[in-house]
Amino acid sequence: MRKWLVEQEFVAERDVDRCINCSVCVRQCANDVHLVDEETGCVLSDSQSCVGCHRCTTLCPTKALTIKSAPQEFRENANWTADRIQGIYKQAEGGGILLAGMGNDRPWPVLWDNMVLNASQVTNPSIDPLREPMELTTYLGRKPDRIELESDGNGGVSLKTQLAPQLKLAIPIMFSAMSYGSISYNASLALARAAQAMGTFANTGEGGLHKDFRQYAGNMIVQVASGRFGVDVDYLNIASAVEIKIGQGAKPGIGGHLPAEKVDAQISATRMIPEGSDALSPAPHHDIYSIEDLRQLIFALKEATRYTKPISVKISAVHNVAAIASGCVRAGADIVAIDGFRGGTGAAPLVIRDNVGIPIEVALAAVDTRLREEGIRNQASIVAAGSFRSSGDVIKAIALGADAVYIGTAALISMGCHLCQKCYTGKCNWGIATQDSRLTKRLNPEVGTRRLTNLLRGWSLEIKEMLGGMGINAIESLRGNREHLRGVNLSDRELNILGIKAAGE
Amino acid sequence: MTQDIWRRDAHRKWIRPEKDQSGCAISGIMNEDGSRISGEAIITSIENMHDRGNGLGGGFAAYGIYPDLPDHYAFHVMYDNDAAREKTERYLADFFDVEKSEMIPTANLAIIRRRPLLVRYFVRPKDEVSQRHYDLTEDDIVVSNVMYINADIDGAFVFSSGKNMGCFKGVGYPEDIGRFYRLEEYQAWMWTAHARFPTNTTGWWGGAHPFGILDWAVVHNGEVSSYGINRRYLENFGYHCTMQTDTEVIGYLWDLLVRKHKLPIHIAAKCLAPPLWSQIERLPAEEQELLRTLRIVYGGALLNGPFSIVVTHSGGMIGLNDRIKLRPMVAARKGQTLYVSSEEAAIRIICPTPDKIWRPAGGEPIIGRLQSKEVVNA
Numbered sequence: 040m041r042k043w044l045v046e047q048e049f050v051a052e053r054d055v056d057r058c059i060n061c062s063v064c065v066r067q068c069a070n071d072v073h074l075v076d077e078e079t080g081c082v083l084s085d086s087q088s089c090v091g092c093h094r095c096t097t098l099c100p101t102k103a104l105t106i107k108s109a110p111q112e113f114r115e116n117a118n119w120t121a122d123r124i125q126g127i128y129k130q131a132e133g134g135g136i137l138l139a140g141m142g143n144d145r146p147w148p149v150l151w152d153n154m155v156l157n158a159s160q161v162t163n164p165s166i167d168p169l170r171e172p173m174e175l176t177t178y179l180g181r182k183p184d185r186i187e188l189e190s191d192g193n194g195g196v197s198l199k200t201q202l203a204p205q206l207k208l209a210i211p212i213m214f215s216a217m218s219y220g221s222i223s224y225n226a227s228l229a230l231a232r233a234a235q236a237m238g239t240f241a242n243t244g245e246g247g248l249h250k251d252f253r254q255y256a257g258n259m260i261v262q263v264a265s266g267r268f269g270v271d272v273d274y275l276n277i278a279s280a281v282e283i284k285i286g287q288g289a290k291p292g293i294g295g296h297l298p299a300e301k302v303d304a305q306i307s308a309t310r311m312i313p314e315g316s317d318a319l320s321p322a323p324h325h326d327i328y329s330i331e332d333l334r335q336l337i338f339a340l341k342e343a344t345r346y347t348k349p350i351s352v353k354i355s356a357v358h359n360v361a362a363i364a365s366g367c368v369r370a371g372a373d374i375v376a377i378d379g380f381r382g383g384t385g386a387a388p389l390v391i392r393d394n395v396g397i398p399i400e401v402a403l404a405a406v407d408t409r410l411r412e413e414g415i416r417n418q419a420s421i422v423a424a425g426s427f428r429s430s431g432d433v434i435k436a437i438a439l440g441a442d443a444v445y446i447g448t449a450a451l452i453s454m455g456c457h458l459c460q461k462c463y464t465g466k467c468n469w470g471i472a473t474q475d476s477r478l479t480k481r482l483n484p485e486v487g488t489r490r491l492t493n494l495l496r497g498w499s500l501e502i503k504e505m506l507g508g509m510g511i512n513a514i515e516s517l518r519g520n521r522e523h524l525r526g527v528n529l530s531d532r533e534l535n536i537l538g539i540k541a542a543g544e
Numbered sequence: 545m546t547q548d549i550w551r552r553d554a555h556r557k558w559i560r561p562e563k564d565q566s567g568c569a570i571s572g573i574m575n576e577d578g579s580r581i582s583g584e585a586i587i588t589s590i591e592n593m594h595d596r597g598n599g600l601g602g603g604f605a606a607y608g609i610y611p612d613l614p615d616h617y618a619f620h621v622m623y624d625n626d627a628a629r630e631k632t633e634r635y636l637a638d639f640f641d642v643e644k645s646e647m648i649p650t651a652n653l654a655i656i657r658r659r660p661l662l663v664r665y666f667v668r669p670k671d672e673v674s675q676r677h678y679d680l681t682e683d684d685i686v687v688s689n690v691m692y693i694n695a696d697i698d699g700a701f702v703f704s705s706g707k708n709m710g711c712f713k714g715v716g717y718p719e720d721i722g723r724f725y726r727l728e729e730y731q732a733w734m735w736t737a738h739a740r741f742p743t744n745t746t747g748w749w750g751g752a753h754p755f756g757i758l759d760w761a762v763v764h765n766g767e768v769s770s771y772g773i774n775r776r777y778l779e780n781f782g783y784h785c786t787m788q789t790d791t792e793v794i795g796y797l798w799d800l801l802v803r804k805h806k807l808p809i810h811i812a813a814k815c816l817a818p819p820l821w822s823q824i825e826r827l828p829a830e831e832q833e834l835l836r837t838l839r840i841v842y843g844g845a846l847l848n849g850p851f852s853i854v855v856t857h858s859g860g861m862i863g864l865n866d867r868i869k870l871r872p873m874v875a876a877r878k879g880q881t882l883y884v885s886s887e888e889a890a891i892r893i894i895c896p897t898p899d900k901i902w903r904p905a906g907g908e909p910i911i912g913r914l915q916s917k918e919v920v921n922a
Contacts, residue, residue, distance in 0.1 A: 162567065163767040163849055164870055171868055176821045178840045184781075185805040186841050196808060198834045205840060414780050417841075510769035510850070512868065515843035522772030 044128040046121075047109045049089040057103035058082060064095035064104060069466035069478055092459035094468035126389070137389040140462030140472065142289055142381045142426050142448055145393050149381075150400035150529070151432045155542060157523040159510040166512050168503035174513040175499055177443055179280075179420040180205035180349040181373040203373060204349050206260075206280055208443055209238025210499045211514060212433060214491075215424055215447030216262050216284065216353070218246025220297045220306045220318065221385035221462070223479040226454060226471045229487025231255035236488065237495045242445070245284055245295070245320060247309040248274055260351065263340065265294055266320035268310035272343055280348050280374070281340050283333070285324070286355030288382030288425040291396045295320040296386070301465060301474045334370035341371070349373035349420075356380060356402030356425065357395075361409035368410060368419040376445065377402050379425025383448040385472055386463030399425035400439065404537045407440025407519055416519075430498035434505050439537065440519040453494040454487045568753070568765035569596035569886045572736040572854040573894070574861040574912040577880040580608050583727025583735060589890045590737035591719035596765075596886060597739030601752035602721040603713025605704075605761035605856055606732035614708040616643050616666035617686050617758075622749055623661040624699025632693055632700040639689055640667035648712075649726050656716050656724045660701075660749055664710070683758055683803065690757065695786060701750040706759030707858065713738075713752035721752075733914065734861055736854050738763035755791035758803070759858040762795040765886055766851030766871045777844025790851070797845050798855055798862075809862055813909035815842035817867045854884050861912040869906030876901040882912040 051072055060082045064073040070088040073095060075081070089106065096104045113121050126137055159165040166173070181203040188196040214234055219227045221244065228251070234241035235258040242260045243252075247269015252259065261278035263270050275281055286292065297306075297318035307314035327333050337350050351374035352367045354360065364375045379399025384392065403423045410416040423436045424445035433444050452458065455469040462472035470482035502514075511517050525542040526534045534541055571589040575581065586604060610618055619636075623629045636642055648662040669685045677685055690702045704711035709732075712725040718739045722728075738753035754761040768774065768790040775785045775793050781804070783796045794816075801812040815838055818824075824835045839846070850870030855862045863884035865873045876883040876891045876898035883891045888901065904910050 159769070163769060166868070172820050172822065174821055182841050186807075186837055188807065188811065190808075196811060196834070197830065198837055200837065200841075202837055202840060411776055411780055416780060417844075510767070511848045513843075513846060513848060515839075516770035516773060516846050516848035518773060518843070519776055520770060520772035521776075523769075 043132055045125055045132070046111050047087045047089065048125075049091045049106050050086045050109050051084040051089050051095065052105045052107060053082070053084055054103045054105070055081075057101045059101055059103075061100060063098050063100065067094050067098050067468060069468050069473075069475070090459040090461045091457070092461070092468050093457045138386055138463045139389040139392050140384065140386055140460045140464075141458055142383040143393050144460065147381070147398065149426075150398055150533070150537070151428075151435050153527050153529050154400075154435050154524050154537070154539065155527060156431075156434065156438070156505060156509065157525070158508040163510045165510055166507040168500075168507045171507070171512060173503040173507055175210045175502065177208040177211040177514060178205040179208065179374050179422070179442055181419060182417040184417060204280075204347055206240060206349055206374075207238075208240065210495060210502075211437060211441075211443035212427075212495060212498060213239050213260070213422070213443055213445050214241040214450050215383075215445035216242035216244035216260075216282065216287075217385075217447055217451075218244030218262075218268075218297075219249055219252075219309055220246040220301060220474070222451075222471055223467075223473055223482060224249065224305065225479055225482040225484045226451070226487060227252065228484040229454060229482070229491055230450065231259060232484065232488040233491035233495065234258040236492045239495070240279060242282060243269075243278075246297075246306070246318075247311065248277070249305065249309045253277055262353075263336075264320055265322070265324045266318060268312065268318060268320075271311070275340060275343050275348075278348065280351055281344065282351035282353050282374075282376065283324075283336060283340070283372075284353045285327070285333075286353065286357075286378065287384060288355045288378030288380050288396055288399070289384035289392050290387035291355035291357050291380075291391070292322060293388070293391060294322040298465075303474055306474065330366045330370055333367065337371040351376055351422070353378060353424075355382075356397045356399055358397065360397065360402045361405040364406040364421075365409050365413055365415070368415050372419050374420045374422055375406070376422040376424060377406060378445075379403075379423070381426035382424055383426070383451075384462075399423050399436070401533075401536050403436060403441055404439050408538055411519075430501035430505070433498060434502050434517070435524060437514065437518050438520055438524050439539075440521075442518060449494065450491055453490045454482060455490075567596065567741040568763075569593035569739040569890070570736070570763040570765050570852065570854050571885040571890050572734070572763070572856065572861055572863065572883070574734040574856075574882045574914075575880055576860070576882060576912055576915050578608070578733045578914055579880070580731035580733045581735075583722055583730050583732070585894045586735035586737045587719050587722040587727060589885065589894050590722075590739055591717075592890045592893045593739060593885075593887055594717060594719070596741060597717055598741045599717050600715060600742050601713070601738070601740030602716055602718025603711060603738050603752045603754050603763075604718070604722055604725070604727060605709065605711045605734075605736045605754045605756065605763070606727065606730055607709040607734040607759075607856060607858065608732045609710055609730045610666070610708045613643060613666045616668055617705055617707055618710055619665040619667060619690075619702050620648060620704035620710055620712070621663050621665070621693075622701045622703060623663065625661070628697060628699030629661060629663065632697050635689075635693065635697065636665060636667060639670060639673050639685075640665075641670055642667050649729070650724055651726050653720060653724045655720050656714065659714065659724075686758060687799075691784060695784070703750055704756045704761075706756060706761070709759050709761070709856075709858065711754050711756040711761055713754065714749045715752060734856055734912075736761060736763045736856055736861075751787065751789065753791050754856075755787070755789065755795045757795050757799060760795050760798055761856045762791045762798070762853060764791045764794055764851060764853045766790065766853075766866065767849055768793070768847050768851055769849030770847055773844055774847065780844075794847065794851075794853055794855070797847075798857070801842075801845065802857070809859075809911055810909055811838070813862065813864055813907075813911075814838055815845045816847045817864055817907035817909075818842075818846060819867070819907065852886065858914075860914045861910075863904065863910035865904060865906045865908070867907035873904060874901065875904055875910045882910070884910055
């Protein structure tokens with residue numbers, strides 16, 4: 040290998056007393072870190088290409104391996120940190136855009152960690168979810184201001200109002216858009232099955248709906264993105280809802296690129312593009328250059344689906360997100376999904392991932408407030424996305440005003456992802472973000488389904504406990520109920536934007 | 545404590561920007577045939593639950609008490625001082641024909657100290673005002689003017705604004721407040737009463753219950769854990785909750801659902817305390833669809849957490865518990881009279897042998913309807 044200036048990021052330490060030279064690590068590492076010394080038969084490591092995914096340490100039968108951050112330290116410099124220097128070395132070498140996978144990893148404040156929840160004491164009894172019903176059922180879609188009834192003259196009434204189509208969620212957590220292509224067949228299958236098992240929804244992302252996954256379409260939201268991959272009238276009509284993808288939190292304002300080498304026969308058929316061709320999603324939709332264009336696409340999709348499906352519009356959280364969301368609702372969106380700047384991705388320019396967009400906490404609060412001020416909050420549901428790490432984050436989002444949340448990274452972690460952030464290399468050792476059949480077979484879809492359903496089940500149990508503690512037994516009584524949140528270590532301005540009081544108030 | 549704890553500025557000072565929390569006693573009596581009785585019985589009933597209050601608030605609502613001026617809105621107003629009174633009266637004269645104004649009669653009761661100036665007016669919006677706001681009903685005009693006075697005229701607070709009814713309230717034990725207002729001299733076909741036990745607010749005359757807007761009056765025991773969203777839901781429809789009390793949002797929710805959205809009382813009750821999803825799923829298809837749609841559309845109106853309320857209006861009385869019954873409520877009937885109370889003893893002391901006495905299930909409304917008059921939306 041040519042010697043270059045970029046220092047290795049990790050070092051794979053091998054305890055030779057424990058190593059039995061079984062070569063499991065050699066077979067498991069798609070980055071070729073481990074190799075067998077042909078002369079001695081011993082297994083050695085070259086850590087230069089180690090990404091820190093822990094596949095080898097997890098599978099090593101004798102626990103002989105330890106992955107550590109590389110010991111080489113640059114001269115201490117608070118400004119020029121190692122990653123900045125390494126980034127310049129890489130660009131000086133290649134002259135390109137630095138890529139990154141998964142969400143923003145910079146130490147931006149995470150405002151969820153500055154918000155605390157309420158609980159009942161004395162004046163109000165807490166409710167024990169093990170003894171009392173605790174309701175998480177959520178309906179997403181457009182709601183009228185009021186319902187109208189018809190009287191039968193004898194005191195009985197019947198319903199005159201016909202509701203717009205709604206998505207019924209058993210728990211207010213859905214799986215984010217992750218395309219087949221960016222993740223493997225098995226990962227996609229596990230997400231679809233888990234959504235069905237838990238009464239919630241998975242989102243196809245922009246990669247189309249594989250024919251094998253059509254049986255799960257009752258729990259699938261299909262995406263129409265700028266590349267229009269896999270979109271035809273059957274795709275729209277088989278789904279539970281259609282989502283127009285305008286933006287993604289990890290890379291607001293730019294498009295996407297699935298490299299040609301990942302477009303195999305299956306992906307080619309699903310995306311409806313030639314095998315071995317690059318799948319390029321333009322930055323904007325070329326038929327949406329304004330809000331009135333969005334309205335046309337929303338209604339084109341409503342027409343195509345005969346007004347039987349909610350139409351969602353997914354936008355990334357940017358500076359004017361409140362006004363943009365309001366425009367989307369007035370343009371006819373039944374659901375607005377907002378993706379914050381910590382949201383994940385299979386590949387994004389590093390500089391965009393780490394610098395563009397705003398956190399979901401403030402975006403969500405601003406949108407909910409704006410829609411209420413305009414009296415149109417009931418006209419669309421709000422789905423928040425952009426890094427929900429625990430049920431605590433989820434319940435805080437609901438209290439701020441979200442109807443439901445999308446989880447992506449958390450779902451992948453439950454299937455084994457170790458957040459090495461190298462999804463774009465196609466060498467995912469966990470079989471998730473890859474199309475290499477040697478790697479994809481490592482993820483058993485049944486195991487993946489079980490782990491995903493376990494995660495959702497665990498989070499819903501936790502949400503029920505927290506709701507009961509607040510003296511609430513139906514999730515709609517927490518939605519937008521900011522009385523149950525307090526801020527810690529936030530400025531007046533931030534408290535004001537979040538619409539919450541400071542702890543102690 | 546300042547000498548003027550009942551004042552509006554005291555309101556700002558003492559009613560902190562945090563939600564009111566209080567335990568309480570409530571009681572209600574209604575003669576469905578419209579026959580009227582004095583305030584003696586309701587005072588006796590609420591006095592029997594003395595220990596459920598702590599002397600920081602008591603109040604009553606009475607219906608049918610102004611038969612001579614039944615079509616005029618009766619404004620009960622508390623004033624800080626004569627300046628506030630002058631300002632309010634000038635304002636009222638601009639927008640309303642004032643048929644009659646007088647001091648609210650009170651007794652000299654040593655125990656009731658530091659009381660505001662209490663005046664009542666019988667008014668109707670001027671024709672020219674109704675003309676100018678042709679898209680509003682008279683009720684809407686009254687609501688917006690009451691909100692204006694309460695929010696923008698310093699030292700004035702309208703605490704009752706319905707027709708042929710009135711709220712009477714203040715800081716003290718309810719039996720003392722009742723005698724202070726000389727309620728034994730009024731005749732009403734429906735009475736409710738409230739004793740307050742606030743835990744986080746100092747008593748303010750305006751903060752006592754009932755909460756009244758138009759002919760709605762609410763007495764309430766409990767703490768609504770959904771308050772934050774109920775309040776924001778109401779803002780969608782132009783209601784501004786300023787008092788930090790559950791009672792206020794409950795009053796506005798009834799006004800929204802019944803007066804504005806024209807829902808029948810029993811359907812409105814299903815919005816505030818809906819059946820569980822699992823219960824809805826067991827119902828016949830048509831009923832399922834109705835209740836599911838109600839929950840989907842009116843999720844922001846669901847009152848969560850413990851409460852028992854008695855809501856009164858010109859058509860009758862509604863008793864309602866939260867859907868898992870976390871606060872006590874007992875109902876009884878004797879002949880044409882309906883009783884609802886926090887405690888059975890408070891009913892038995894005025895009606896020792898009711899025909900029927902029962903504990904309504906959570907979310908099951910007790911509805912009393914005035915028979916002598918066309919009932920609103922029933």
